[in-house]
Amino acid sequence: MAATTVAGGAFAGFGGLVHAAPRGTLPDLAWNELARSLDGTLIRPEDDGYREWGHPQNLRYDARRPAGVVVCHTARDVRTAILFAQRTGIHLVARSGGHSYGGYSATRGLLVDLGQLNEVRPDREAGTVTVGAGARNSGIYTALQPHNLAISAGRCPTVGISGLTLGGGFGFSSRKLGLTADALERTTVVTAAGNSLVCDDRQHPDLFWACRGGGGGNFGINTEFTFRTTPVDTVAVYQLDWDWQDTPAAFAAVQALVTQAPSAFSCRIGGGSAGRTRPEIDGARKVSAIGQFFGTADDLRDLLAPVLRAARPERTLIENQTFWQAKDFLYHSVPSDRYAVTSRYLDRPLPERGVAAFMEAIDAWPGSSNPDGAGIALFAWGGAIAEVGPRETAFIHRTACFLLASETTWAVQDDAALVTANLRWLQELSRTLDTYGNGQAYQNFIDPDLRDWRRAYYGADYPRLTQVKRTYDPENFFHFAQSITG
Numbered sequence: 432m433a434a435t436t437v438a439g440g441a442f443a444g445f446g447g448l449v450h451a452a453p454r455g456t457l458p459d460l461a462w463n464e465l466a467r468s469l470d471g472t473l474i475r476p477e478d479d480g481y482r483e484w485g486h487p488q489n490l491r492y493d494a495r496r497p498a499g500v501v502v503c504h505t506a507r508d509v510r511t512a513i514l515f516a517q518r519t520g521i522h523l524v525a526r527s528g529g530h531s532y533g534g535y536s537a538t539r540g541l542l543v544d545l546g547q548l549n550e551v552r553p554d555r556e557a558g559t560v561t562v563g564a565g566a567r568n569s570g571i572y573t574a575l576q577p578h579n580l581a582i583s584a585g586r587c588p589t590v591g592i593s594g595l596t597l598g599g600g601f602g603f604s605s606r607k608l609g610l611t612a613d614a615l616e617r618t619t620v621v622t623a624a625g626n627s628l629v630c631d632d633r634q635h636p637d638l639f640w641a642c643r644g645g646g647g648g649n650f651g652i653n654t655e656f657t658f659r660t661t662p663v664d665t666v667a668v669y670q671l672d673w674d675w676q677d678t679p680a681a682f683a684a685v686q687a688l689v690t691q692a693p694s695a696f697s698c699r700i701g702g703g704s705a706g707r708t709r710p711e712i713d714g715a716r717k718v719s720a721i722g723q724f725f726g727t728a729d730d731l732r733d734l735l736a737p738v739l740r741a742a743r744p745e746r747t748l749i750e751n752q753t754f755w756q757a758k759d760f761l762y763h764s765v766p767s768d769r770y771a772v773t774s775r776y777l778d779r780p781l782p783e784r785g786v787a788a789f790m791e792a793i794d795a796w797p798g799s800s801n802p803d804g805a806g807i808a809l810f811a812w813g814g815a816i817a818e819v820g821p822r823e824t825a826f827i828h829r830t831a832c833f834l835l836a837s838e839t840t841w842a843v844q845d846d847a848a849l850v851t852a853n854l855r856w857l858q859e860l861s862r863t864l865d866t867y868g869n870g871q872a873y874q875n876f877i878d879p880d881l882r883d884w885r886r887a888y889y890g891a892d893y894p895r896l897t898q899v900k901r902t903y904d905p906e907n908f909f910h911f912a913q914s915i916t917g
């Protein structure tokens with residue numbers, strides 16, 4: 432990387448020396464100077480705490496360990512890390528929540544960890560909330576709850592707001608409130624040149640556009656986000672569990688409901704198998720629907736009546752809750768382990784033969800000792816998500832009816848052959864289900880094996896994204912295997 436793109440800076444003194452060093456083998460002199468320049472901490476492989484800071488959330492990528500981790504305490508640390516990487520040529524990636532499915536917040540170079548920049552500042556008067564780049568869903572909900580203000584965020588408490596927002600971000604409030612990115616009013620980005628830019632509709636509008644769907648890790652490091660909030664009080668929630676043999680009827684009835692349900696209604700219907708090599712959970716196949724309704728349990732029961740008639744659940748839960756109880760009810764935590772995901776958008780419901788194909792695939796799943804097992808999930812799309820035009824933000828997937836995700840998981844004790852079999856199984860299932868998709872996939876379910884990812888994630892927006900890249904990162908400083916290039 433050309434050091435000349437960076438004016439002066441803390442590392443100008445030994446630029447020539449460290450430039451000669453290969454990736455990850457910089458002299459101690461360089462690392463020591465970086466450590467001294469930080470408000471936060473530099474953690475190297477020999478330091479206490481490296482195990483904690485150095486490994487990714489998805490242990491599939493655990494071999495990709497950083498040469499150094501900058502634990503940022505201030506936005507200034509982000510700039511310092513970028514200038515250091517510019518001077519030394521070391522590969523740099525940002526990590527906020529660390530949940531990248533493609534392992535793109537893991538590197539053998541310099542990891543910029545934003546987890547400590549997690550302040551959440553609600554502003555009741557302005558109706559906004561400003562969050563540090565390292566905040567996670569759980570921290571944001573906790574800070575908003577006393578004010579009864581919400582943003583549409585994800586279901587997993589530990590997912591980071593940065594990756595979530597930059598790639599779109601959906602949850603059980605999205606059909607009512609829009610995507611996480613749709614409520615973004617302003618964000619601050621530190622660019623490859625070390626400049627801190629405030630981006631909104633008026634300032635750097637092209638970069639602001641790209642920060643709403645263009646994906647994490649592409650244009651700079653965001654240090655702060657300001658969102659518009661919505662007042663919330665009570666909602667109704669539901670969970671319906673069926674016997675595996677009722678899967679076709681359950682999928683048909685739920686999908687029919689989703690296609691004409693009000694935007695107040697959200698839904699995830701999913702099915703699959705729990706981990707198979709542990710005897711106590713051997714072959715446990717399940718199908719269930721879960722979601723939230725901005726209304727009362729009585730109205731929700733009426734709405735769900737056709738589903739309950741068409742496919743009688745083994746277990747039915749429908750009840751009123753506060754928005755915050757509902758958030759806890761809907762939470763789904765995924766332990767740090769090994770997993771892979773693929774996604775496709777559907778313009779119409781998955782037909783009977785698609786459901787049959789997925790059930791056959793579950794029977795053929797090679798198994799693993801991860802209790803989370805494998806399966807598919809359909810997330811109801813539309814509602815407020817469809818009210819934003821496909822070119823208004825860099826998030827193109829506005830007209831779909833469902834997001835389809837397929838997933839498999841495994842664990843450390845599973846041998847290499849079983850891991851390969853799992854990954855092959857996932858790719859085969861995705862190819863089968865491709866028939867029913869519209870050619871698009873969700874950039875936040877980023878899949879390193881997806882070949883035509885530029886079209887699938889960004890479609891007609893890709894050329895405009897490359898234009899933004901050329902403006903703000905002309906040297907392609909921020910890069911990974913599926914990053915936008917200028």
Ligand SMILES: Cc1cc2nc3c(=O)[nH]c(=O)nc-3n(C[C@H](O)[C@H](O)[C@H](O)COP(=O)(O)OP(=O)(O)OC[C@H]3O[C@@H](n4cnc5c(N)ncnc54)[C@H](O)[C@@H]3O)c2cc1C
Pocket residue numbers: 524525526527528529530531532535536545564584585586587589590591592593594595597598599600601602646647648649651652653654764765875876
């Ligand atoms: C268990 C699990 C549950 C999920 N649930 C949902 C869900 O309910 N809804 C949903 O929409 N998605 C969901 N996702 C997908 C999630 O939105 C993406 O994985 C997202 O990218 C994670 O963001 P992160 O900050 O946690 O990840 P990270 O791995 O930290 O970052 C993701 C990417 O963004 C880059 N990046 C990180 N921080 C910054 C920054 N500050 N500035 C610029 N680039 C940055 C990283 O380098 C990486 O390329 C889930 C993922 C997992 C693993």
